[in-house]
Amino acid sequence: MRRRGSIFLTVAVLCAAGLAAMPAGAAAAGTAQPTEWREVFSPDGTVTRVEIPKQAEGPAAFADVRAAAASEVTALQETGPSASRFDVVIVGDGYTASEMGLLRQHAQSKWNEIADTAPWNTYRQSINVWLVNVVSNESGVDNDPSQGVNRDTALDMYFNCGGIERLLCLNESKAKEYAAQAPEADAILAVGNSATYGGAGYPSLATVSGGNAQAGRIAIHELGHSVGGLADEYYTPGTAYTGGEPKEPNVTTDPSGSKWASYLGLSTPDGGVIGAYQGGHQYERGIYRPSQDSLMRNIDKPFNLIGLAAMEGAISSRTGGTPNPDPGPGGACTGHETSYTGSLTGGGSVYEPDGGSFDAGAGTHHACLSGPSGSNFSLSLLYWNGTTWQTVAISGSGGTLTYNGVGGYYTYQVRSVSGSGSYTLGYTTP
Numbered sequence: 487m488r489r490r491g492s493i494f495l496t497v498a499v500l501c502a503a504g505l506a507a508m509p510a511g512a513a514a515a516g517t518a519q520p521t522e523w524r525e526v527f528s529p530d531g532t533v534t535r536v537e538i539p540k541q542a543e544g545p546a547a548f549a550d551v552r553a554a555a556a557s558e559v560t561a562l563q564e565t566g567p568s569a570s571r572f573d574v575v576i577v578g579d580g581y582t583a584s585e586m587g588l589l590r591q592h593a594q595s596k597w598n599e600i601a602d603t604a605p606w607n608t609y610r611q612s613i614n615v616w617l618v619n620v621v622s623n624e625s626g627v628d629n630d631p632s633q634g635v636n637r638d639t640a641l642d643m644y645f646n647c648g649g650i651e652r653l654l655c656l657n658e659s660k661a662k663e664y665a666a667q668a669p670e671a672d673a674i675l676a677v678g679n680s681a682t683y684g685g686a687g688y689p690s691l692a693t694v695s696g697g698n699a700q701a702g703r704i705a706i707h708e709l710g711h712s713v714g715g716l717a718d719e720y721y722t723p724g725t726a727y728t729g730g731e732p733k734e735p736n737v738t739t740d741p742s743g744s745k746w747a748s749y750l751g752l753s754t755p756d757g758g759v760i761g762a763y764q765g766g767h768q769y770e771r772g773i774y775r776p777s778q779d780s781l782m783r784n785i786d787k788p789f790n791l792i793g794l795a796a797m798e799g800a801i802s803s804r805t806g807g808t809p810n811p812d813p814g815p816g817g818a819c820t821g822h823e824t825s826y827t828g829s830l831t832g833g834g835s836v837y838e839p840d841g842g843s844f845d846a847g848a849g850t851h852h853a854c855l856s857g858p859s860g861s862n863f864s865l866s867l868l869y870w871n872g873t874t875w876q877t878v879a880i881s882g883s884g885g886t887l888t889y890n891g892v893g894g895y896y897t898y899q900v901r902s903v904s905g906s907g908s909y910t911l912g913y914t915t916p
């Protein structure tokens with residue numbers, strides 16, 4: 487049965503969010519059916535929420551547990567022992583025994599898309615990526631390409647979840663059972679054997695269409711929730727927040743934005759400057775977000791500075807702090823084409839080279855900053871977009887920075903978040 491709003495939903499791409507069971511709406515006919523909220527991604531990158539009937543899920547049966555235990559785990563990349571690495575685990579669904587090569591190809595393309603996005607790009611060499619070769623009896627997922635198509639797959643993935651066409655759900659318990667075969671799981675991604683644009687977010691994992699080139703952005707947004715502990719920065723018009731100060735780092739009830747005081751006024755990769763913009767965490771009024779339009783509001787945008795810092799904190803807490811330098815040319819702190827030294831006092835900042843900028847071709851920028859011990863110095867790369875200097879990449883304290891950009895004018899900003907002393911900046915231009 488088609489409901490009002492289904493025309494909109496057919497052009498939307500969907501994904502799930504927090505799964506708190508909600509009482510059925512007053513308009514529900516008769517039975518009080520539990521519902522849950524799901525995120526709905528539109529083709530223009532914006533996000534909204536819808537309420538769907540709670541999806542029933544049986545526990546993983548003994549046969550599933552046994553099948554999971556027998557599945558093969560391979561590394562897409564292994565950079566070191568899991569004790570000092572962030573471990574991403576990818577499981578697949580709807581891939582038969584003869585399609586393990588296709589699963590690997592899909593998993594690699596999703597990881598590449600995540601790894602190209604800041605701050606994952608900075609930590610690429612501090613992350614292990616495990617692929618669990620989950621074998622399904624049949625190829626593809628349910629309700630794809632059309633409703634009513636049923637397939638026997640290991641994780642029970644299906645589109646049209648809750649009646650929403652491109653919401654890609656699965657059996658979360660089974661997915662976790664398979665993911666547990668990897669040495670460690672700091673984040674779990676489930677890829678489905680489908681070319682249809684779609685995905686979903688669960689408390690413990692994200693799903694994404696393995697064969698769709700754009701769907702990876704959904705996973706990057708969901709990892710913002712599950713890894714960075716970030717709140718959404720979009721809102722439902724006509725709603726007001728009345729609760730206490732949220733625990734998430736990127737929303738606040740304080741209209742001055744003092745929660746992220748040290749960032750106020752800085753230009754942010756998603757455009758504009760960090761401030762306190764009304765609306766976020768699903769509510770239009772009574773709550774504020776750090777920037778106009780970050781990845782937590784529009785999946786086509788980068789994280790804002792607050793989101794970057796939260797993601798870096800979460801990833802680096804698993805990797806021992808400082809990212810491993812990129813092994814590529816110019817990736818390490820030494821050996822760059824160009825290097826500058828200077829000194830800063832606490833809270834100070836400077837642009838390099840020498841208060842000016844440099845001209846670069848299209849390609850990848852590599853940089854590294856070393857500061858005095860005990861200090862927290864950060865490095866940002868800014869791009870002249872014709873109107874203003876826009877921050878396009880930021881490193882962690884003492885970390886490396888890589889950025890793949892268009893040709894044009896760039897400058898590095900070295901900033902002391904805390905501490906003072908001398909620094910060395912090295913960079914290589916494309």
Ligand SMILES: [Zn+2]
Binds near residue numbers: 503
């Ligand atoms: Zn979200």
